[in-house]
Amino acid sequence: MSDPRVMQPVSTPLCGTVRPPGSKSLTNRALVVAALADGQTRLTGVLDSRDTTVMIESLKRLGIRVDHDPQQAVATIVGFGGTLPAAQAELWLENSGTSIRFLTALCCTGQGRFRLDGNARMRERPIGELVAALRQLGCDVQCEFANQCPPVLVAANGIAGGTACVGGNLSSQYLSALLMAAPAATGPVAIEVSGRLVSEPYVEMTLTVMRAFGIAIDVASASHFRLSPQTYRACDYNIEPDASAASYFFAAAAITGGEVTVSGLTRGAVQGDVAFVEALARMGCEVEYGSASITVRGRSLHGIDIDMNAISDTAQTLAAVAPFARGPTRIRNIAHARHKETDRIAAVATELRRIGQHVVEHPDGLTIEPAPIQPATIETYDDHRMAMSFALIGLRAPGICIAHPECTAKTYPRFFDDLQQLCGTGERRPET
Numbered sequence: 001m002s003d004p005r006v007m008q009p010v011s012t013p014l015c016g017t018v019r020p021p022g023s024k025s026l027t028n029r030a031l032v033v034a035a036l037a038d039g040q041t042r043l044t045g046v047l048d049s050r051d052t053t054v055m056i057e058s059l060k061r062l063g064i065r066v067d068h069d070p071q072q073a074v075a076t077i078v079g080f081g082g083t084l085p086a087a088q089a090e091l092w093l094e095n096s097g098t099s100i101r102f103l104t105a106l107c108c109t110g111q112g113r114f115r116l117d118g119n120a121r122m123r124e125r126p127i128g129e130l131v132a133a134l135r136q137l138g139c140d141v142q143c144e145f146a147n148q149c150p151p152v153l154v155a156a157n158g159i160a161g162g163t164a165c166v167g168g169n170l171s172s173q174y175l176s177a178l179l180m181a182a183p184a185a186t187g188p189v190a191i192e193v194s195g196r197l198v199s200e201p202y203v204e205m206t207l208t209v210m211r212a213f214g215i216a217i218d219v220a221s222a223s224h225f226r227l228s229p230q231t232y233r234a235c236d237y238n239i240e241p242d243a244s245a246a247s248y249f250f251a252a253a254a255i256t257g258g259e260v261t262v263s264g265l266t267r268g269a270v271q272g273d274v275a276f277v278e279a280l281a282r283m284g285c286e287v288e289y290g291s292a293s294i295t296v297r298g299r300s301l302h303g304i305d306i307d308m309n310a311i312s313d314t315a316q317t318l319a320a321v322a323p324f325a326r327g328p329t330r331i332r333n334i335a336h337a338r339h340k341e342t343d344r345i346a347a348v349a350t351e352l353r354r355i356g357q358h359v360v361e362h363p364d365g366l367t368i369e370p371a372p373i374q375p376a377t378i379e380t381y382d383d384h385r386m387a388m389s390f391a392l393i394g395l396r397a398p399g400i401c402i403a404h405p406e407c408t409a410k411t412y413p414r415f416f417d418d419l420q421q422l423c424g425t426g427e428r429r430p431e432t
Contacts, residue, residue, distance in 0.1 A: 023270075276311055
C-alpha cells in the first residue's frame with residue numbers, strides 16, 4: 001500500500017480542460033455483449049482499470065479471445081455467437097460488482113461448471129436476487145454459502161427462457177445482467193421488476209448498448225421487458241468518457257470558483273451521471289453544454305435538498321462540495337449505496353465528521369451542515385470514490401491527506417495525475 005497522499009490547496013481557481021478515460025459501466029457492458037456477439041467487435045475508448053481488467057481476464061478464462069491495447073484504449077473481441085467456449089472456469093472478480101453480476105448471467109448461457117468469487121467485501125455484497133431470477137429462467141445457479149452473497153456456483157445448461165421477477169431496490173445491475181443474457185436463451189424471456197428500480201439510467205445504458213449490437217427489446221414499461229431469442233451482431237463501438245469520473249472535475253470547478261470543461265461528454269450522453277452538473281447548477285454554478293463538451297463555472301454555492309437515486313455514484317462527489325456551500329445539503333434516496341464497495345452513506349458521514357462537518361446520517365442518505373474544515377487523514381475503505389471525492393476538499397482546505405490513494409485504480413488509475421495537471425494549468429478568471 002502507498003503512503004497517504006497529501007493534497008495541496010490551490011491558490012487560484014481551477015481553469016482548464018480534461019477528458020476522463022472511458023466509462024467503466026459502458027466498457028464492461030460492451031465487453032459482455034461483444035463476447036455474446038457473432039463475429040469480431042472493435043471497441044474504442046476502452047477504460048483500463050482494475051474493474052475492466054478483471055472482466056477481460058475472466059472473459060479470457062471463459063475461452064473468449066480479447067486483444068486489449070491499453071495505450072490506444074482499444075479492444076478487439078471475437079464473440080462466441082451463442083456457444084461459450086469453456087466448459088469450466090474459476091473467475092476472480094475482486095470487488096467489481098458489474099463484473100460478477102454480468103458474468104454470472106453470461107456463464108448461464110454456456111455448458112459446464114463455473115465458480116465466481118471475489119474479495120472479502122464482495123462476499124458481503126448481495127447477489128441473491130439475481131440468482132433467484134436466473135433460476136426462474138431454468139438455470140442451475142446458487143450461492144455457495146447461505147448469505148445470498150458470492151461465491152456463486154453455476155452448473156450451466158443454457159437459459160431456457162420464461163418469466164423472471166427481480167427486485168429493483170438493491171441494484172440495477174441485476175436487471176442489466178438479465179437483459180444482456182436474455183437474447184441467448186432458447187425461448188422468449190419476460191423480465192418483471194418488483195419495487196422501485198434504483199439507478200434507472202444505468203438500465204437505459206444497458207438497453208442502448210444492446211440495441212447498438214442489433215438486439216430488439218420490447219419495453220412494455222420501466223418494469224416490464226420482453227426479449228425473443230436473438231444473436232448479437234458484432235460491430236465497431238465507441239465508449240464515452242466516464243461521466244462519474246467527470247463529476248470530480250466539475251466539482252473541482254465548483255469548489256474553487258473556477259471553470260472546467262470536460263471534453264467528450266454532452267447533454268445527450270448515454271450515461272445518466274452526466275446529470276450531476278444539474279445538481280451543481282442548483283447549488284449556484286453555471287453550466288454550458290457544447291456540441292462535444294460540458295463546462296461548469298463555479299459561483300457562490302448554497303446547499304440543496306436533492307434526490308440522487310438516479311445518479312447515486314456521484315453522491316459522494318456532491319457530499320464533498322457541500323462543506324463549501326451556505327446552508328445544509330440533504331442527499332436523499334440512496335439507501336442502495338450501502339451495498340457498494342463500502343457502506344457509502346456511513347463512510348461519507350464518518351469522514352465528513354472527521355474534518356469537522358456536522359452530519360446527520362439517515363437510512364437513505366445524509367444531511368450535511370457546513371462547518372470550518374479541520375485537517376485530517378481520510379480513510380478510503382478501499383473505495384475509489386471515497387478517495388477521489390474527498391481529494392477535492394483538499395483543493396481548498398489545508399491538511400487533507402488521502403489514505404490508500406491507490407484504490408482509485410479500480411476505475412481511474414490516473415486520477416491524481418489528471419487532477420494535478422489541471423491544477424498546474426490554472427489561471428485566475430474574474431467572475432461575471
